[in-house]
Structure formats: structure tokens, C-alpha cells
Amino acid sequence: MKQTITYNKSILAIVIAMSIVITLLSSGVAHGQNSNLSQNEPLKSIANETGGSNDSIIISIPVEKGYVNGNISYFISTDASQEMIVSSITNTTKFDVNYAPTLSNTPELSRQQGFVFTNGLLGNGTFEHQLPVASAASGDEGYSPLFQINYVKWNNESQPRILKSTADIMDAQSQGELTVEKSNVVINSPAVMIK
Incomplete structure (x- = not known):
């Protein structure tokens, strides 16, 4: 029974960690898409705010x-x-x-x-x-x-x-x-x- 409780705690910890990662990634992309940057604000600051330099930033350029x-x-x-x-x-x-x-x-x-x-x-x-x-x-x-x-x-x-x-x-x-x-x-x- 002790092994089952430890196993369930491990699964719960993994699920919580994955939820946090997914939440951070989702908020980082949404922030990059919806951010109202001032014209001179560097895009790098979005990466710093969202927790890393590998976050995607999406911009729109007219075709x-x-x-x-x-x-x-x-x-x-x-x-x-x-x-x-x-x-x-x-x-x-x-x-x-x-x-x-x-x-x-x-x-x-x-x-x-x-x-x-x-x-x-x-x-x-x-x-x-x-x-x-x-x-x-x-x-x-x-x-x-x-x-x-x-x-x-x-x-x-x-x-x-x-x-x-x-x-x-x-x-x-x-x-x-x-x-x-x-x-x-x-x-x-x-x-x-x-x-």
C-alpha cells in the first residue's frame, strides 16, 4: 500500500508539473500575440517576461x-x-x-x-x-x-x-x-x- 501511495504521488507531481509548463507556454504565446508594445520597446523583453528566450513571438506583416x-x-x-x-x-x-x-x-x-x-x-x-x-x-x-x-x-x-x-x-x-x-x-x- 505504501508503494501505491508513493506511485500516486509521483503521478500527481508529474501531472501538476506538466500543467504548469503548459500554462506557462500558453500564456507566453498569448502574451506575444496580444501585447501592445510601444514602438521602441525591444521584443526581447517579451521573452524575459514569459520565462525564456525560446518563446514564440508572432507579429503581423501585411502582404x-x-x-x-x-x-x-x-x-x-x-x-x-x-x-x-x-x-x-x-x-x-x-x-x-x-x-x-x-x-x-x-x-x-x-x-x-x-x-x-x-x-x-x-x-x-x-x-x-x-x-x-x-x-x-x-x-x-x-x-x-x-x-x-x-x-x-x-x-x-x-x-x-x-x-x-x-x-x-x-x-x-x-x-x-x-x-x-x-x-x-x-x-x-x-x-x-x-x-
Whole structure:
């Protein structure tokens, strides 16, 4: 009988310990998801408050759409090398994008080309025109999360159409339909998969 009591106490201790661990883990994840952090408060403080550095922290970053090789692709934007672009993306997505002027110092070889339309058909893209176009998708040769912005302007606004690839843009430029102005503005905008 003494052995049964000891055995039952051991099981009870294990059940209580597991309950405590599950409660701590649950409260840590919930705290990370629902925390109202001030903008400058380091995320590290959540880990310290919840009991360890291995706690998960979940944040939300808005996803933006664009065309790559005729297909819709999805991207997030976290940093930009020009303050005007930082403000534009932040205002559009309601997510605070970081000002990172050193992105413009990255070698051109490490960037892919991104095309934003400054006029033409109205839409949900940058500057409220058609969606932007990127030169490569994740997994493609030439893919980089760093986008060098090229501004695309229709020469005759009465004849714009949706362009969905770099080839479409280059073809329209060679026909004199539009002008492409290369900039040194770079955005950190990695591709993401939407399931």
C-alpha cells in the first residue's frame, strides 16, 4: 500500500508539473500575440517576461501583391533606402517600414528589378496605379529580396494596359509606349508563399 501511495504521488507531481509548463507556454504565446508594445520597446523583453528566450513571438506583416512572369506573387516590405518610400509603404500597408539608407549601397548584382507605375490604369499598386512588376520570383534565377525600383510612366495615358512581366514592360518601352526611369531606391521585400 505504501508503494501505491508513493506511485500516486509521483503521478500527481508529474501531472501538476506538466500543467504548469503548459500554462506557462500558453500564456507566453498569448502574451506575444496580444501585447501592445510601444514602438521602441525591444521584443526581447517579451521573452524575459514569459520565462525564456525560446518563446514564440508572432507579429503581423501585411502582404503586398505584384506580378512576376505573368503571375501574381506576394511580398512583404520591411525596409527601404529612401524616406519618401518608407512613408509611402508605411501609409499604404499600415506597417512601420524601417528607413535603411545603406540598402542603396548594395551591389546592383545583388538586387532584382522592381517596376512601379506612376500613371496609367488606377489600381491597388504603388501610387494607386497597377500592381508592381518584379523581375524574378523566389526560386528563379536572379531572385533577390532586394528590389531596385524603376519608375514606369506611360507616354500616352489614353492607351495604358496591364503589364504583368518584365518582358511586357521592355517590349512596351521599345515601342515607345512608356518610359522607364531607373532609381537607386532599394526595398527589402522578400517573396512569401500564401497557402
